[in-house]
Amino acid sequence: MQQAMTRHPSSTVIRAWTRLARAQQIAAQAIERRLKSAGLPALAWYDALLELERAGPAGLRPFELGRELLLSQCNLSRLIDRLEQEKYVERRACQDDGRGQVIVITRAGRGMRRRMWGVYGPAIQSIVGAHLSSAQAASLDTVLGTLISGSRSL
Amino acid sequence: MQQAMTRHPSSTVIRAWTRLARAQQIAAQAIERRLKSAGLPALAWYDALLELERAGPAGLRPFELGRELLLSQCNLSRLIDRLEQEKYVERRACQDDGRGQVIVITRAGRGMRRRMWGVYGPAIQSIVGAHLSSAQAASLDTVLGTLISGSRSL
């Protein structure tokens, strides 16, 4: 049951978008602050390490990782540089494609992801979870799921 | 009816937060892309101009604007520099406080904000509004409102 194809958003949609942006910004800033004060790297590192850990020993091609993380290619290339410098990932030549690489997480990388989760998880709970009933959280989850699926067509 | 004060977030909360971040990122990137391809400035300029327009001829102190926009002070100082260079705002000495300034939007600034809205509004509709029923939009709005109010205590 989508809205009519009007050109201009309703005031509810405008406010929903404004609050979406605001809530994300508040939460992200608070989470980043906690990570930093725990001496841990930024959120972007966590996202990358998590994807790579999920990918397992087979690793991921940079462009696959970029698609998951919504990161621009040049930006991702340098994020991998930094992760590699800290020995959290390894760049390996790709068998199937001479141009490409495969990025694989290291033991140290898994350790760092786990340590970050020790701060990140509780931060999510205290910043997001603690202010919502479980019905609200479920509803938020569902609606955002719809929104994201809809945006795939962009 | 808030959740219990557990340290670890439920999987629903984790997914809700992940999707919140993702949805915001997708939408913001898409909006920025449209603004740029219309030859218009970035979203941050819109937010600043809108706040200043709402403040009217009395303007706003930089630190007030920073509070509204969740911008760091140094960052804001330079955003104002850029807005001032384009003659969209004026810096005026503050009567009440010799350290401070008052930032006031110009006629050109109001014009730019209006032109940006011509792209931004439809973008919100096609990226956010078009994928949600009005009930979903209202629910999203309400839950995010709760979340933001809760975060005031951070």
Place this chain on the structure above:
DNA sequence: TCCATATCGATGCACTTGCATTTAACCACC
């Protein structure tokens, strides 16, 4: 009054991001 402390805003520096370009390898077609 005078001084210590706090707040407002700007700035130097390092780091990150985006854009455009470059290099290398792949692939489809002739």
Place this chain on the structure above:
DNA sequence: GGTGGTTAAATGCAAGTGCATCGATATGGA
């Protein structure tokens, strides 16, 4: 098997951001 167009990844450069600091003014207490 060449050749043209496409895709993967890196890089130079400009712009934006965060951090720490600084100068200037305000404020509260001795």
